[in-house]
Amino acid sequence: MSRKREETLKNSKPSETMSNEIKARSVPVKMIPIFVMGRRYEVPETLTIMKAMEYAGFQFIRGCGCRGGICGACPTVYRKAGDYKLYTGLACQTVVEPNMYLTQIPFYPANRSVYNFANLEPDHEEIFKLYPELFRCVACNACTKVCPMDVEVMDMVSALKQGNITRAADLSFSCIQCGLCASRCMGELPQYHIAQLARRVYGSKIAPRAGHLNEAVEAIKEGKYEEYLRNLVNIGDEELRKLYQEREMEPEMAGEDWVPAKAK
Amino acid sequence: MPYPPELKDLIKAVEKTRPERVARKKRGEEFPSMSLQEREEILRYHPDYREEGRRALAVGPNKGYRVAHEFADILEARSRVDPDVVDLSAVDIETDILIIGGGGAGTAAALLADEHGAKVVMATKLRHGDANTMMAEGGIQAATKIEKDSPYDHYLDAMGGGHFKCSPELVYTLVTQAPDVIQWLENLGVMFSKFPDGRLQSIHGGGTSRKRMHYCGDITGTEIMRTIRDEARNRENIMVIEYAPAVELILNEHGHCAGALLYNLETEEYFIVKARATILAAGGCGRLHVQGFMTTNHYGATADGLVLGYRAGVEVCLLHTVQYHPTGVVFPEQAEGILITEKFRGAGANVLNIEGNQFINEREPRDVESAACIRECLVRGLGVPTPTGRLGVWLDSPMIDILSGEGTVTREFPGKFILFKRYGIDISREPMLVYPTLHYQNGGLKINSACETSVPGLFACGEVTGGIHGENRLMGNSLLDVMVFGRIAGENAAAYAKESARDGRLTLDHVTAYHEELDSAGIKTGRVAPVLLPDYTDPQVRKRQLTSHYIGTLR
Numbered sequence: 001m002s003r004k005r006e007e008t009l010k011n012s013k014p015s016e017t018m019s020n021e022i023k024a025r026s027v028p029v030k031m032i033p034i035f036v037m038g039r040r041y042e043v044p045e046t047l048t049i050m051k052a053m054e055y056a057g058f059q060f061i062r063g064c065g066c067r068g069g070i071c072g073a074c075p076t077v078y079r080k081a082g083d084y085k086l087y088t089g090l091a092c093q094t095v096v097e098p099n100m101y102l103t104q105i106p107f108y109p110a111n112r113s114v115y116n117f118a119n120l121e122p123d124h125e126e127i128f129k130l131y132p133e134l135f136r137c138v139a140c141n142a143c144t145k146v147c148p149m150d151v152e153v154m155d156m157v158s159a160l161k162q163g164n165i166t167r168a169a170d171l172s173f174s175c176i177q178c179g180l181c182a183s184r185c186m187g188e189l190p191q192y193h194i195a196q197l198a199r200r201v202y203g204s205k206i207a208p209r210a211g212h213l214n215e216a217v218e219a220i221k222e223g224k225y226e227e228y229l230r231n232l233v234n235i236g237d238e239e240l241r242k243l244y245q246e247r248e249m250e251p252e253m254a255g256e257d258w259v260p261a262k263a264k
Numbered sequence: 265m266p267y268p269p270e271l272k273d274l275i276k277a278v279e280k281t282r283p284e285r286v287a288r289k290k291r292g293e294e295f296p297s298m299s300l301q302e303r304e305e306i307l308r309y310h311p312d313y314r315e316e317g318r319r320a321l322a323v324g325p326n327k328g329y330r331v332a333h334e335f336a337d338i339l340e341a342r343s344r345v346d347p348d349v350v351d352l353s354a355v356d357i358e359t360d361i362l363i364i365g366g367g368g369a370g371t372a373a374a375l376l377a378d379e380h381g382a383k384v385v386m387a388t389k390l391r392h393g394d395a396n397t398m399m400a401e402g403g404i405q406a407a408t409k410i411e412k413d414s415p416y417d418h419y420l421d422a423m424g425g426g427h428f429k430c431s432p433e434l435v436y437t438l439v440t441q442a443p444d445v446i447q448w449l450e451n452l453g454v455m456f457s458k459f460p461d462g463r464l465q466s467i468h469g470g471g472t473s474r475k476r477m478h479y480c481g482d483i484t485g486t487e488i489m490r491t492i493r494d495e496a497r498n499r500e501n502i503m504v505i506e507y508a509p510a511v512e513l514i515l516n517e518h519g520h521c522a523g524a525l526l527y528n529l530e531t532e533e534y535f536i537v538k539a540r541a542t543i544l545a546a547g548g549c550g551r552l553h554v555q556g557f558m559t560t561n562h563y564g565a566t567a568d569g570l571v572l573g574y575r576a577g578v579e580v581c582l583l584h585t586v587q588y589h590p591t592g593v594v595f596p597e598q599a600e601g602i603l604i605t606e607k608f609r610g611a612g613a614n615v616l617n618i619e620g621n622q623f624i625n626e627r628e629p630r631d632v633e634s635a636a637c638i639r640e641c642l643v644r645g646l647g648v649p650t651p652t653g654r655l656g657v658w659l660d661s662p663m664i665d666i667l668s669g670e671g672t673v674t675r676e677f678p679g680k681f682i683l684f685k686r687y688g689i690d691i692s693r694e695p696m697l698v699y700p701t702l703h704y705q706n707g708g709l710k711i712n713s714a715c716e717t718s719v720p721g722l723f724a725c726g727e728v729t730g731g732i733h734g735e736n737r738l739m740g741n742s743l744l745d746v747m748v749f750g751r752i753a754g755e756n757a758a759a760y761a762k763e764s765a766r767d768g769r770l771t772l773d774h775v776t777a778y779h780e781e782l783d784s785a786g787i788k789t790g791r792v793a794p795v796l797l798p799d800y801t802d803p804q805v806r807k808r809q810l811t812s813h814y815i816g817t818l819r
Binding site: 016046067093203213244 | 408424439440452456497805
């Protein structure tokens with residue numbers, strides 16, 4: 001262990017000895033002004049919009065979710081001083097810039113159709129019926145420009161209009177349903193709800209189904225593993241450990257056709 | 265924030281050892297796996313094994329049980345309300361089933377309860393779907409390829425990963441229901457990654473003996489969560505109330521659970537929901553930052569469900585262990601704590617120290633892997649320092665493209681690729697810097713395989729429960745857990761509501777009794793639980809927040 005490391009460990013509080021912080025932040029942090037809904041706050045320049053707002057004293061109720069860029073709770077619209085252009089980003093992912101004017105749009109009142117999914121046919125006409133506003137798209141591409149996940153939103157809409165559910169599902173796979181597309185749409189489309197429907201139809205009714213799933217479900221139902229499993233549930237700790245240690249491992253680089261020497 | 269020159273220099277060590285490591289991988293040579301004895305040895309470096317980090321609970325059904333201070337703090341805390349001022353005769357909503365929590369487990373429960381004819385109210389602290397389920401990336405385990413795999417193998421893997429401390433009945437249920445759950449999800453339209461003929465793709469996870477991890481790109485949890493949420497929105501008999509955390513369970517004169525007290529986060533009003541059965545699916549604890557660790561968890565993961573259940577008399581189990589995921593982002597700091605799925609290691613990326621050398625097999629169970637990373641950084645002094653004064657180890661993602669072809673990283677890990685691209689780091693060319701991050705609450709409320717707790721009428725499922733994963737959960741078993749046990753809870757709660765529920769006078773006497781127990785244990789505290797929302801206010805700002813009395817909705 002390095003000397004420095006040893007000292008750090010010795011001097012740190014007990015609760016921190018396993019955390020990876022090795023030194024207190026002694027480097028002075030540069031503060032920059034940002035404007036949250038028009039009001040000025042000074043925040044450290046390294047923070048994301050979300051952490052900067054928290055630093056300033058906001059405690060989020062809305063506009064904060066996974067904090068990892070995947071849940072769509074924190075879409076944010078901002079402008080920079082002297083620049084007419086509107087920018088968008090997720091508050092948990094976007095780093096603050098000096099003189100950024102921002103507001104969050106944590107909710108957008110987009111239309112969502114209700115449907116009986118089990119009875120839905122994998123036919124684009126069904127989607128047209130549920131979302132006739134699809135055809136109000138004027139192909140302005142504002143949705144794609146605003147998307148924080150780089151989804152080709154307008155292409156997704158076009159694909160659907162052409163009846164290509166598969167392509168729409170594929171194009172929209174990274175959608176986090178933040179609603180920014182709907183907020184900018186001239187045709188008042190709820191793109192993210194439409195895309196959700198397309199993905200479900202594709203996943204359930206168009207993509208080839210996994211045949212082996214049914215085999216597994218049936219084998220379990222028929223009780224194929226019952227005796228072995230019951231034995232495992234009831235044997236002693238030592239025997240269980242032994243079986244665990246003796247497991248045959250599927251090699252990392254094995255192909256789909258690999259089978260174990262002894263299958264249970 | 266791209267890598268600064270200091271880190272770019274250090275990356276050279278990784279690049280230098282890479283060709284040889286890739287060649288070894290291609291030859292099928294792996295870094296040796298540890299024996300059970302070696303695992304026990306290295307686990308000394310795991311935070312769970314630090315006695316200073318915990319204390320014995322002073323009150324409640326597990327009095328004397330040693331858990332992390334952060335858990336003890338919320339369990340040894342007072343209610344948000346004075347139980348005497350709540351008028352329990354004025355019921356605001358009556359329903360068959362109240363589900364507390366709108367994540368994966370709660371939503372699966374809602375769907376099944378609805379299918380079994382129950383009227384459901386689902387109360388969720390944030391938005392429907394704001395939960396750790398949404399953030400699960402790597403996949404969901406199930407033995408679906410029976411020519412090489414079986415529930416038997418899955419059982420052994422889960423048991424061993426959990427240090428043989430899992431509840432056998434719960435694991436039995438988990439592994440035998442798994443394929444059925446995958447089929448259910450496929451039916452609902454979840455877009456699993458498949459081969460052209462429909463066969464599910466599957467890979468290894470840490471501690472698995474078969475490649476049984478099914479996935480949807482690198483956003484498996486998101487795909488599952490958004491799909492079942494969409495389905496719930498189609499169901500007339502599922503009413504979702506957002507921004508309405510439960511702050512206490514309500515019992516009745518027979519000692520049965522009879523609903524909960526909800527809190528409107530925005531108007532700060534309290535509401536009484538009376539239910540014939542209640543399902544607690546309130547999720548995990550990452551935002552408590554146990555032992556000072558950063559976390560991968562959702563903003564709402566403050567272990568509220570533990571507090572509610574414990575006060576109502578439900579025992580906790582296995583809460584002395586918390587899972588630290590070995591690979592959380594340490595650089596750039598903006599992305600701190602964010603999970604880098606185990607799938608990267610499953611796809612061939614090595615974990616390396618500052619010298620570019622491997623120090624552990626990449627497929628050890630998570631606790632062993634984490635302990636090894638901690639030892640490398642804190643004990644052996646071979647961690648990689650970041651510009652903001654942290655330590656980490658390398659995760660060599662560029663190996664994946666070399667092993668499986670150009671473009672594999674962008675195709676298989678689109679979410680993480682975009683995340684790092686925003687900061688100017690191309691993870692198909694440059695490695696990632698990672699450190700263990702608080703990831704999962706292994707333990708929790710005690711349940712049986714029917715999701716019943718010791719309180720009649722109270723069911724629990726998902727991360728709030730304990731026993732399924734023993735002392736350490738394997739990758740891909742939590743998405744499975746929330747789906748399997750969510751469905752079971754929903755079905756059984758519906759049956760209970762129909763057949764067994766007994767009406768009676770509502771009471772919060774258990775809260776009063778809990779307060780008395782705190783008093784007689786000599787715990788004088790201003791702490792209030794459930795925590796509901798974490799507080800990240802700057803200490804300087806906190807000093808200026810001087811309001812000493814609450815008036816109306818002014819906090």
